[in-house]
Amino acid sequence: MKKLVIILLFPIYCQAATFQFNFGAGFNDATVVTPEGGNSGTTLGAQRQILFQAVANVWGARIQSNVTIVVDASFTALTCNPNSAVLGSAGPTSFHSGFPSQPIANTFYPRSLIDAIRGVNNNPGVSDITAQFNSAIDTGCFNGGTYYYGINGDAPPGRVQLFSTVLHEIGHGLGFISLASLNDGSFPNGGIPAIYDRFVFDTEDNLPWTAMTNPQRFASMINDPNLIWNGNNVTNNASSFITQGFNSGKVRLFAPASLQPGSSVSHFSSAAFPDLLMEPSLGNIAFNQVDLSPFLFQDLGYLISSDVIFANGFE
Amino acid sequence: MKYLTKILIISFLPITGITAGNSDVKRLPQLDENTQKSLTRDAIITIEPTGQINFDTQGGFRSTTLTRIGENGKIETYCTSSPEDARKFLAGIAISTLKQQGEE
Incomplete structure (x- = not known):
């Protein structure tokens, strides 16, 4: 049988x-x-x-x-x-x-x-x-x-x-963290990036961080507004969360020239509106949602579940 | 002898790096030991016989959130991976790119 x-x-x-x-x-x-x-x-x-x-x-x-x-x-x-x-x-x-x-x-x-x-x-x-x-x-x-x-x-x-x-x-x-050196833009152990770093892209140089030299990457760390997140899941879902904070259709990362290079590149840009949890400055208001971040984690390799509404009103 | 003394003094400054910028950094508040450690980016890297590379953060590589009273009297927060930017924020130095929460 x-x-x-x-x-x-x-x-x-x-x-x-x-x-x-x-x-x-x-x-x-x-x-x-x-x-x-x-x-x-x-x-x-x-x-x-x-x-x-x-x-x-x-x-x-x-x-x-x-x-x-x-x-x-x-x-x-x-x-x-x-x-x-x-x-x-x-x-x-x-x-x-x-x-x-x-x-x-x-x-x-x-x-x-x-x-x-x-x-x-x-x-x-x-x-x-x-x-x-x-x-x-x-x-x-x-x-x-x-x-x-x-x-x-x-x-x-x-x-x-x-x-x-x-x-x-x-x-x-x-x-949600870059391992690029704050001193010279290098990746650890002779050039191995964090998984986060593989999705960082500079629209002015038109290069991903992983294709840059260390000096290029060091300069890119403070190359606002040109540093963006190049992952598909964030890109495809961003418009559900923000109406501002884009460059070339991709979500901007935080890379202002006034800061130490790399100081806050492990954040979404403060130009995002409405505000996102993983911006560098939350102020002192309640933030109980993880908004776009799960899609970034999905880009990194996590599986994520659909958005849920908590019984007490959390979204 | 007077001429020789002047040459030595001028040469001394660059060696010690005494510049206006460096003296400003010196005036910034020091971080406590634990926060300094959290912002340290010195890892211990080991390689196993399998070829796996292990990157031990040693308690560093942490993003740190700070808070201060802003010029408008409101509480501001800022998250950074840089000890120097942390010290600047604690000292009240303006980080002009930070917008108030909720601003466009």
Whole structure:
């Protein structure tokens, strides 16, 4: 008897990404606080954990991976003055090139993306992202205010919007980052770009970054408005999110001449309108959407899911 | 001897790099050690027998968001990968290309 064999082909990575936080210093702070903005925590540490998990839920609803994304997170006293302060930072813990099933050779991929592509943890026990935020803000050292731990809505006057900042920084941790040197435009290890760098294009030179010499790339880093994102998924979906911030039909990246070369090239241009999460300057308003960013991650190699509407009004 | 002294002084300046630009950088606020480390871009690169290349960021290569009170009294934020631009922002130096959130 002949047997009919049906082979169902599924992509290796096909489920909403889950995040695991290794909560370090500051996440067990027992200071009693009042719940606010949808954050039900009654201690500072609990509110911090709830906020970070809410951020993870936003990214996890769009990024797909069968491998849990592990984030080392902590609150530590950082620079804080009455008129200025550090809020926080995040980035991939490592990049790798030459791994099995690598889509584009001679390219550094961030850990979480490699795991998503391969469907297995490339390096068990090692975190994917490091995130560190300024605990000093909650002493009132900046402007007399503290972080606003609400997960929806704008921060009250004088309070610092944290949700938007964490949402933005985790985006960098997922791979929204260039590895080009800020000193000379070179790529690491004799010329291996990050996967992000493979989609950066200069419309004035009419060259992708990967085809440039180091001096050309160094100059290109501050060649606003000519630095654009050359990925198809961003290009094809951008008009659903912005009406301004284009060059030659492609979304501009942030590369103003007034800054250190490469200082902020790992961002969409501030010329974008309406504003995008991954612009360099979010101000202090609530930003609870990831807008065009999932399509950039799709260009990098992540699978993403369709836009979702959260029951509490997040989009 | 007087003439010789003058020559030495003039030659000294370029060696130490004392210029108006460098002295401005010196006046910028210093970053705390953790933030400085987060903005450091020194990786450890290793190659496995399989040929896989590993790029360990050593806790650096992090984009860092800063905040300040702007000229209009509003809270401004800015994310950068550059220690120098971070220091300039913290010092209140205008970054003219940054628009206020919501502006066209």
